Amino acid sequence: MKSVNFLLAFVLLALASSLASAYDPSPLQDFCVAVNDTKTAIFVNGKVCKDPTLATPDDFTFSGLNIPTDTNNFLGQNSILVTVDQFPGLNTLGVAIARVDYAPGGVNPPHTHPRGTELLLVVEGTIFAGFVDSNNTLFGKILYPGDLMVFPLSMVHFQINVGKTVGVAIAAFNSQNPGVITIANSVFGTNPPIDPYALARAFQMDVNVVKELQAKFRSSN
Known part of the structure; x- marks a missing residue:
């Protein structure tokens, strides 16, 4: 019984590790060309997919x-x-x-x-x-x-x-x-802006410098 429990625990740990290390989902078919026209879509895996019989080399x-x-x-x-x-x-x-x-x-x-x-x-x-x-x-x-x-x-x-x-x-x-x-951009260009006093303290900068950076990055975004 102990060996069975150990094996079960090992399998569950391995499964959890494989799921944790996965990024994009694995394909469920040969290919799945994304399409916006749902009338010609039959599978879902990521984006909605074009009917594979309608795929062309251009895809x-x-x-x-x-x-x-x-x-x-x-x-x-x-x-x-x-x-x-x-x-x-x-x-x-x-x-x-x-x-x-x-x-x-x-x-x-x-x-x-x-x-x-x-x-x-x-x-x-x-x-x-x-x-x-x-x-x-x-x-x-x-x-x-x-x-x-x-x-x-x-x-x-x-x-x-x-x-x-x-x-x-x-x-x-x-x-x-x-x-x-x-x-x-993600620090100084957010909308709404992060509290400039919080950023000034975090970066050990003058708050007016932070406000200038926020104005610059918001305009560039």
Whole structure:
């Protein structure tokens, strides 16, 4: 009886661990092309799915990652994130991809992806990239074309183009919709705003500086 109870406890623990480590739900069919027209939808797994007999090769292709994004902004950086919303064929498959462009000195500011781990491939330029773990340890390194860096799920991470030429990177995610939370925007750009006195105390800043930052980030959002 003790061995049976131990085996049952082990199975339940293993099942709980597998559920806790899961991200996007596993597919229940070969594919599930997202569709907004419910008249031609028959399955539900993630987004509503197109009838698979109506799927075409176009549902499984996407064009445009060869086109540079506009980096003429205060960050000197821009990106195009291709999720299930732009690429319906990704629905239920648990993947997404992005192109990131950096002007010289451009910064992809500290941010997180709450639903996905990111794998970054540098294509052009010299990029300093890093993430911070739950012990506030920085893991950072200069990356060159062909180099990869992984940013674990929900860890705060960033990139800086430290070279004198433009930079390009491709980011892959293990989620069809990884989400993005930019730290500065989520702290100073909320609507309604966080109490500036609370932020001033948290960041050990003058409250007027906090109010200026809130005004700046609210306008940029």
